[in-house]
Amino acid sequence: MISAMSQVSELQPANDALGQGEERFRVAFEEGPLGVFMLGSDDRFVQVNHAFCRLLGYRIEELDHKTELELTHPDDLEASLSLGRAMQQGRDRQAIEKRYIRKDGHILWVRVSLGWVCTREGRLLYRQGVVEDVSQRRRAEEALRRAERLASVGTLAAGIAHEINNPLGAIVLSADAALLALDQPAARGILEASLNNIQASALRCGRIVKSVLQFARDEVSQKWPSSILDVIRHARDMTRKLAAEQGVTLDLELDETCPELVMNPTEMEQVLTNLISNGIQASRPGGTVRVRAVLDGGGLQITVQDHGRGMSAEQIAHMFDPFYTTRVQEGGTGLGLSITHGIVHEHGGTIEVDSAAGEGTTISVRFPASLCK
Amino acid sequence: MVKVLVVDDEPAYRDSLRLLMPCEGFEVETAANEREALDVSQRFAPDVLVVDWMLKDHTDGLDIAQGLRQRHPKMQVILITGYPTANLEARIRSLPATQLLTKPFTLSRLIGSIYAAVQVAPSACDRAS
Numbered sequence: 001m002i003s004a005m006s007q008v009s010e011l012q013p014a015n016d017a018l019g020q021g022e023e024r025f026r027v028a029f030e031e032g033p034l035g036v037f038m039l040g041s042d043d044r045f046v047q048v049n050h051a052f053c054r055l056l057g058y059r060i061e062e063l064d065h066k067t068e069l070e071l072t073h074p075d076d077l078e079a080s081l082s083l084g085r086a087m088q089q090g091r092d093r094q095a096i097e098k099r100y101i102r103k104d105g106h107i108l109w110v111r112v113s114l115g116w117v118c119t120r121e122g123r124l125l126y127r128q129g130v131v132e133d134v135s136q137r138r139r140a141e142e143a144l145r146r147a148e149r150l151a152s153v154g155t156l157a158a159g160i161a162h163e164i165n166n167p168l169g170a171i172v173l174s175a176d177a178a179l180l181a182l183d184q185p186a187a188r189g190i191l192e193a194s195l196n197n198i199q200a201s202a203l204r205c206g207r208i209v210k211s212v213l214q215f216a217r218d219e220v221s222q223k224w225p226s227s228i229l230d231v232i233r234h235a236r237d238m239t240r241k242l243a244a245e246q247g248v249t250l251d252l253e254l255d256e257t258c259p260e261l262v263m264n265p266t267e268m269e270q271v272l273t274n275l276i277s278n279g280i281q282a283s284r285p286g287g288t289v290r291v292r293a294v295l296d297g298g299g300l301q302i303t304v305q306d307h308g309r310g311m312s313a314e315q316i317a318h319m320f321d322p323f324y325t326t327r328v329q330e331g332g333t334g335l336g337l338s339i340t341h342g343i344v345h346e347h348g349g350t351i352e353v354d355s356a357a358g359e360g361t362t363i364s365v366r367f368p369a370s371l372c373k
Numbered sequence: 374m375v376k377v378l379v380v381d382d383e384p385a386y387r388d389s390l391r392l393l394m395p396c397e398g399f400e401v402e403t404a405a406n407e408r409e410a411l412d413v414s415q416r417f418a419p420d421v422l423v424v425d426w427m428l429k430d431h432t433d434g435l436d437i438a439q440g441l442r443q444r445h446p447k448m449q450v451i452l453i454t455g456y457p458t459a460n461l462e463a464r465i466r467s468l469p470a471t472q473l474l475t476k477p478f479t480l481s482r483l484i485g486s487i488y489a490a491v492q493v494a495p496s497a498c499d500r501a502s
Contacts, residue, residue: 161456162456165477169477170385170477173386176389177393195388201385228481
């Protein structure tokens with residue numbers, strides 16, 4: 001049986017003074033606002049206080065023989081077990097934010113701080129957990145995230161409305177022109193131009209929708225150690241045709257000692273393909289786009305450099321903004337670099353730009369050593 | 374004949390309207406940006422300016438309209454946009470001789486807006502008649 005204050009022989013008071021101290025400790029333990037428990041070596045509760053019982057909705061005797069993990073939400077078990085392993089290796093207090101499942105089935109977000117209770121001789125006795133209800137803070141954070149998400153959804157919706165309605169309007173007017181040309185046998189050229197406009201505008205709508213879906217994707221991608229050099233070579237192959245059409249040479253300088261990078265190779269290839277394609281499109285015929293991959297202080301740095309038209313300060317300021325494009329005539333949706341930026345950051349990397357109008361652009365993507373395997 | 378200047382960076386709008394407007398009895402010129410619009414307006418005094426609100430070079434269509442109005446004070450303005458915000462609608466209401474037309478629109482809807490515009494502009498009506 002456990003109790004709210006079952007005595008543990010090693011902690012028995014030695015005299016009256018200690019007894020008064022023990023009484024103060026008992027009151028603080030039992031009546032304090034924070035949940036407190038002691039765990040035995042079999043992970044079962046040895047002691048719990050009233051606050052802990054209140055938080056979880058159990059009576060003291062109902063926690064008898066229960067382990068702390070039994071109250072833990074299944075999705076947080078792995079993190080709790082790993083905290084337990086860390087506890088075995090050192091004596092520092094360890095803390096975790098996780099979910100308990102209350103007796104009534106409701107989920108409770110808590111911060112649990114775990115530390116060892118030792119004898120005067122330093123022998124490890126129990127693990128003591130201090131439990132703080134953080135559900136209110138979690139709810140506030142969730143509300144804030146939701147508000148931010150709604151704000152960004154609003155911005156995205158405005159961009160979509162503008163970007164989609166433009167080509168839709170072009171389709172409607174071109175259809176008007178085509179209908180008019182139908183009545184005029186001599187106007188075959190108008191008919192053809194109008195139909196071409198309709199097709200190009202409809203394809204543009206499709207590209208925008210595809211990019212928006214990708215941009216707005218909320219899930220975190222799977223990542224595993226993989227060869228960044230293979231990804232760069234593959235991106236080079238994917239952009240070869242575009243480079244040939246523009247008369248631009250692609251030049252790779254790859255440090256073959258580069259370690260594997262923890263990444264999603266499909267997403268990373270999209271990053272490289274986007275950056276190389278942008279470099280090609282900014283270059284003059286006869287120009288070169290150089291892709292370098294080097295080790296940089298334990299981390300990995302990939303640069304994509306062109307000597308093309310470069311960007312003004314204003315263009316640099318807006319280049320990652322959704323729907324910002326300087327290539328609308330060539331079918332740019334203005335989402336390529338937004339997606340690139342999102343992927344790099346989601347991977348834990350950074351992206352930097354060095355550009356001057358008329359002199360070309362160098363984009364540097366860096367990944368920290370912790371992602372290199 | 375009513376003179377219409379169309380300013381839009383989407384070539385499909387310029388191409389279609391250049392083809393369609395003459396068939397509807399309008400004289401039309403097109404421009405892709407503010408500079409072209411100012412150039413065209415030196416030799417072509419528009420009765421009606423049809424201008425996109427947000428051009429890709431971040432020019433505000435209402436700024437283009439304001440610039441052209443200094444040269445052509447009686448010019449009517451039809452601002453076209455794919456995203457009419459409440460703020461924009463309020464701004465339009467406070468401006469003289471300015472209408473808002475939301476993309477996508479049909480040719481007949483645009484022509485309706487042009488007729489509505491020139492009817493309230495005596496000089497344009499004179500020329501239209």
